[in-house]
Amino acid sequence: MSIDFKKTLNGVHPSLSDSSNGAPLSISNDTLAALTGVVHSLKQEKQQRLQKVQELTKFLVELWDLMEMPIDEQKAFSHVTRLISASVDEVSIRGCLSADVIKQVEVEVQRLNVLKASKMKELVFKRHNELEEIYRGVHMDVDSEAARKILTSRIESGNIDMSELLQSMDDQIRMAKEQALSRRDILDRVEKWKFAAEEEKWLDEYEKENKKQLFCLISDCIYEFNAFGS
Template sequence: IQELAKFLVELWDLMEMAIDERKAFSNVTRLISASVDEVSIRGCLSADVIKQVEVEVQRLNVLKASKMKEIVFKRQNELEEIYRGVHMDVDSESARKILTRLIESGNIDMSELLQNMDDQIRKAKEQALSRRDILDRVEKWKFAAEEEKWLDEYEKDENRYSAVRGAHKNLKRAEKARILVSKIQSMVENLTAKVKAWEVDKGITFLYEKVPLLQSLDEYNVQRQLREEEKRKSREQKRLTEQHAVEQEAMFGSRSATKKPLSQSTHANTIVGTPTGRRMHTPSGRYGTSGAKDRRENNRGNIIPVNYVALPKDDSVSRGN
């Protein structure tokens, strides 16, 4: 009975049976550490008790195959979750196929398999902990890179200072982004140094989303240098364009300023009715416009109509007067 009780407990532990399912045989499992005399005194060697334990062991053996597969894949899920949490590469499909073949073959000790998986989980947790500091720095770097990209697009918008909805929020975001972008260079340098030290210590490549992190950092540096060169060329082109516009304005603006007095003089001479540039020597000539106007006013009363007819004087009227 003690051997059956031990085997029963092993099956329970192996298949992670719930406590409630074990209570029905608690009176038997207590005998595992008891002496033969104690077992005899308690009367636990009855045929009915032994039969019940044997039936339970057989039932658990039948459930063992399907239950163990469920437990193994539960361990595998836990392992994969750890890997995903720290951006480690894991081939889930291949791992599950291997585990399925091992379980179905029946040529492996399930206890050893579970123990092996527990060891993998423990190592994965240790590695995840060692990666945490670098991963935190990676997240900060990626956020800064996104803000840098947004700032580039924002500064290309010529209407960014216009009074539209949300403009003040964008201005505040741009201020913070400029401060953050100014720190990117040192941020990348420190992160690169951390990754190199980690790889030397662990003897493996630091992968991030299945790609070596150092490779991603190098590519970012190259792309950033190209963007900076493009922005420098754009600023230089803008400066040259503005300089050319100023030169053109200065050139044509001075000509307009020279011609303006001549236009006014011509207009004045046209009103006066005198040839341009002729000097007036007489007082009446100097005030030609006013004199001509006065003469026209004085002569207006002496003008004889064209249809005027002189009538002869009546003699009688003359004599009467």
């Protein structure tokens, strides 16, 4: 926790932190009681700091997921993300619960909260484009311009929760994918039917052409035969 251990011991009794002057080490009941109190206090402080780091880090991870932050940027905070599910007894790395570490996470959370509004708008339109691509992929008509204007108007009104809007867009994408899958199956069947119909038409024309050629050949044979007969 980056606490000055020597200073803490000196606060209990000077002999505990400095024995260079030859003074005997104090092991009185009062000193032992004071040490016990310090240990208890440090454990409580450690618990409180760990809880604060875990709460901040969980919020940080939520912001990362929401804003689709690159993994490389997340790695800079691996020293706190590993503490999310840790118990007090499992935390033993020196300085991992220091005031500087807590401040670092707080500053990052504040920074991401500032970026959140613009980033969320970007993500919403990214989802909108994805939705349009799904519909276009199965030849469904979409008025992109009108949809974008409505979306922009809702965002700029400031009366909408961007997180809820993003979740709504994700739900729409999921439903669109299901519809597209069903529609694609129908389109595939139509394509197969069209191919079969075209193939049947070609075979009919081919058969007619063959019959025509055969008729011509028979006619020629009859003509030649008649010529010999005369």
